[in-house]
Amino acid sequence: EIVLTQSPATLSVSPGERVTLSCRATQSVSSSLAWYQQKPGQAPRLLIYGASTRALGVPARFSGSGSGTEFTLTISSLQSEDFALYYCQQYKNWPPYTFGQGTKLEIK
Amino acid sequence: EVELVESGGGLVKPGGSLRLSCAASGFAFGSYFMNWVRQAPGKGLEWVSSISSSGTYIYYADSVKGRFTISRDNTKNSLSLHMNSLSGEDTAVYYCARDNGNNYFDQWGQGTPVTVSS
Numbered sequence: 073e074i075v076l077t078q079s080p081a082t083l084s085v086s087p088g089e090r091v092t093l094s095c096r097a098t099q100s101v102s103s104s105l106a107w108y109q110q111k112p113g114q115a116p117r118l119l120i121y122g123a124s125t126r127a128l129g130v131p132a133r134f135s136g137s138g139s140g141t142e143f144t145l146t147i148s149s150l151q152s153e154d155f156a157l158y159y160c161q162q163y164k165n166w167p168p169y170t171f172g173q174g175t176k177l178e179i180k
Numbered sequence: 181e182v183e184l185v186e187s188g189g190g191l192v193k194p195g196g197s198l199r200l201s202c203a204a205s206g207f208a209f210g211s212y213f214m215n216w217v218r219q220a221p222g223k224g225l226e227w228v229s230s231i232s233s234s235g236t237y238i239y240y241a242d243s244v245k246g247r248f249t250i251s252r253d254n255t256k257n258s259l260s261l262h263m264n265s266l267s268g269e270d271t272a273v274y275y276c277a278r279d280n281g282n283n284y285f286d287q288w289g290q291g292t293p294v295t296v297s298s
Contacts (some may be wrong), residue, residue, distance in 0.1 A: 106284040108225075115275055115288035116217075116225065127286065159225055163283035167239040169215075169227040 074098055074162050078172035084180040087150050093175045095143040095160035104164035107136055107145045110157045110174075119158075120145065147177075155179055182206040182287045184276050189292030196266050196296070202259040202276030202289055210234075210254035213279035216261050218272035219291075226272075229261065230279070243269070266296045 075098045085091050095105065103123040108116040118127040120136035123143055133148040147154055160172040188200040202214070216228040229250040230239045238250055249262040259276050273293050277285035 104283070108285075110225075115290055116277075116285075117288070118284065118286050121280075121282070121284045121286075161225070161284065166283065167227070167230065168241050169230075169283070171225040171227070173224045 073168060074101060074165055074170050076160050076162055076170055076172035078158075078160060078175045080175060081173070082176045082178060084178050085150055086180045087152055089150050091147050091150060091177065093145040093158055093177075095138075095145070095172050097141045097143075097162055099165075100140045101162040101164035103139050104162060105136075105138070105143050106161045106163065107134075108159045108161065109154075110159065112156075116159065150177070152179075182278070184278065184287055184289035186274065186276055186289045186292035189274065189294045191295045191297065192266055193298050194267055194296055197262070197264045198266065198294060200261040200263065200274055200292055200294070202261075204257045204259065204276075204278075207278070207287075209257040212281065213283075214252060214259045215277045215279060215285060216250060216259075217275045217277050217285070217288075218270075218294075219275070220269075220272040223272075228274070231259070263294070266294075268296050270294060271296045 077096045079094045105123045107120040110116045124136045135146045157174045159174045183205045185203045192198050215230045231250045247265045251260045273291040275291045276289045278287040280286035
């Protein structure tokens with residue numbers, strides 16, 4: 073089973089800042105990595121797939137990069153609506169699909 | 181508009197059973213793999229089960245294998261999850277999620293909460 077480790081667990085940032093979230097896999101997942109955003113009381117929302125492709129309707133301030141075992145999600149200029157939980161998911165080797173434990177973006 | 185609506189969650193005693201449903205609309209349901217993903221209170225996302233578009237191929241997480249059964253009815257655009265021998269570790273919000281065809285989940289329902297407690 074591929075384990076995904078996200079860092080940091082929590083990130084305190086101010087609106088307008090640029091942030092980078094990390095996701096590391098225990099073995100290569102090539103580019104088969106997705107990022108999801110989850111707000112309190114809501115379902116996850118697909119942000120990025122294929123490590124770097126934005127899903128439909130996702131603002132351009134969100135970008136993904138990486139391949140193999142190291143991935144990042146960057147938000148270029150944080151908006152108030154971006155404060156949420158973010159999860160990475162690998163879909164290279166399944167079952168099982170696996171998710172990272174999440175990174176919480178909170179307002180500084 | 182794609183819509184996934186889960187139902188059937190609730191309070192159940194340890195050892196009990198529950199059947200969750202997911203009603204799909206706005207897309208060709210029978211053409212997509214479907215999944216159940218759960219989230220325990222304050223915890224992350226955990227994949228539970230997947231079923232192929234025709235129902236031929238079925239996969240389970242080790243944590244639910246032998247206790248949960250996924251099924252679908254393409255004539256009714258419906259996905260189900262039968263859960264048996266429930267324990268407190270199964271307490272979670274259960275989401276149905278569509279696999280867009282490339283193994284990531286592009287559409288999610290709003291979730292249905294399951295609480296296992298005496």
